[in-house]
Amino acid sequence: MFRLRHAVALVAALGALAACGGGSSNPLTDTGAQRGTVVVGSANFPENVLLAEIYAQALESTGAKVERKFNIGAREVIFDQIKSGRLTVLPEYNGALLAYLDQKDPSTATEAVDAALREKLPASLEILTSSKAESKDTVTVTEATAKRYNLKSLADLPPVAGQLVLGGPAEFKTRKQGVVGLKSEYGIQFKSFKTLDTGGPITVSALRKGDVQAANLFTTDPAIRENHFVVLQDPKNVFSAQNVTPLVYKSGVDAQGRAALDKVSAKLDTVTLAALLERVVVKREDSATVAKEWLTSAGVLG
Amino acid sequence: MSWDWIGSHGPLIGSLLGEHLYLSVVPVVLGLVIALPVGIVCARYRRLYGPVLAATSILYAIPSLALFVFLIGITGLRNETVLIPLTLYTLSVLVRNVVDGMRSVPEPVRDAATGMGFGPLRRLVQVELPVAIPLVVAGVRVATVSNISMVSIGSLLGFGGLGQLFTTYGIQLNFFTTAIIVGVVLSVALAVAADALLVGLQRLLTPWAPR
């Protein structure tokens, strides 16, 4: 008796079975938010996921139904999604968002950046009040390097920078808030530039191992404390403010939701954020647990 | 090795495994569905095989990472962005196997079938394809194991599957080796299980073959 028929049926069944098990935790695979549901998104790194989780739980405490779409890997895709309303809330960094919308805008202080953002955001979007918590760009060196060349601020770099390799994300090389600005404001010219990741584990590993002697890390990175790295001061403010700011799709969040997000922004500061992030990244606690505990102790929840 | 973490993250690991299974298996099924007719036609019309082979070789040479990135610009961050390139790769592997399988049918066997009054379609389905099964299944096995590994490449860009255990839960959590090891072990287990299943399927489909 011929088995091909059985085989075709079996393969089709397996295919159907596999198809049922698909696409659960992958963001953006379904058609988008239903009316009344708030869709909180996040980028592809732990700090942003943590912030998004905090926002999500704060919104849930107002009785709203929240859908989470975390770990989206490309900024362009994220922005597209919120512009069209398929995402409704994002934890953003005001400086980075402004640079994305307008590379040439010279604003660096929080108020100026927020004002510029309000002007330049598309009509469907708006930012809420910025938090004091900042995840600022830095140029960071190891303790040994700082001691060796007596480095405390970016102004100390010009005489020795020619011996140092700088590491950072690809766009750091061409940004004003990067190599270009470092040269024009401080006169710093590094020996060479090595493309790593965006202030993530690859950058930390490279700095630790000595593949690069200076690296672009963010102020909230627990690795700075863990490895006794030295953050170089930025007296000329080449790096603009990077306050944690909720970006919302106007018609996607109601007044209660906005109030909850404002409460979070009011209670969050850089030291707190760094401490929470350390629990997630170094102690590997779940961001949901960490978020809940902080929101409760800050009086936003319960 | 943090066993508590594994214990408390069972559902997460399970869902990543399910996602990985979906992303690896669907391209194989789709690839086979396309490769079978293409291969059968190429086996019959030799002149077509040359260009088809060249096209699939070039396709296979394009690095999967680049294809994923490229499609993000078109299909966005959805499953399709991973499924399409993997289906194309599977196709490239399987067309060759289907053609070789069809060609492995001995001429006397074909003649006997025609002599018995089998029309071309019946001969194809009841004689040629069954003989081709071992070579086709060999190709499906290679493609399946290959896909299971390639789905993880997608995680470097943020796509789902077990690769998330390497990136989001591994490297990004201060190089958490437990998560990475779980990902590697499950990946291998998945591939070994799939391969064994396919060998079993082959035995089911070819009861006349010597063991």
Added chain:
Amino acid sequence: MTIIHGIIAWLTDPANWSGEDGIPLRLLQHVTYSGVALLAAAAIALPVGLWIGHTGRFAFLVVNLANAGRALPTVGILVLVVALAGIGFLPVLVALVVLAVPPILVNTFEGIRSVDPTIPAAARGMGMRGTQILLRTELPVALPAVLLGLRTAAIQTVSTATIAAYVSLGGLGRYVFDGFQRAQYDVVAGGAVLVAVLAVATEGLFTLLMIVLVSPGVRRRAG
């Protein structure tokens, strides 16, 4: 069609052919990573494949291990070695070697195994012993299969070496990752085209090697 224009524009821009992010340097890096990995894999897989094919011992174990090795996720190995040893060439080398060893090993083994047994028997009759038989009679006959394994491994290695860029190394993968980060899809496409061309060239190189190295008698038999 605009993407094709973008690729052509990127490839023909002289600025992209010089400097530390220029095509020649990236190409050289990519070839180096792939070449070193392939050599290392061959250094491991060829002797093992030849020995188990010739003696038949441990064949079952080794071949099954090699096939299981095919199942190891390249990205997983890469990330694991980074976690243990930090970034650098080592994680890339290990991941690529793990990828390249199975095809070389299995093809070499199968090649030696399928040599007509009368050949080594005749060689023994002529007074040759062990390694002599292997290297002077079995290997030349098995050469097409061995080279096929090397060719498969080479193409996979060249294609996968793009992930070296993930751990801050160079190579053509840089164009893919950096282009992705900056949303410059013509750079991504340009990088992909270059890798594809390199892979096809590698296939061509090995096909040429197969013609040059395989003795005419064996070639005629293999058809």
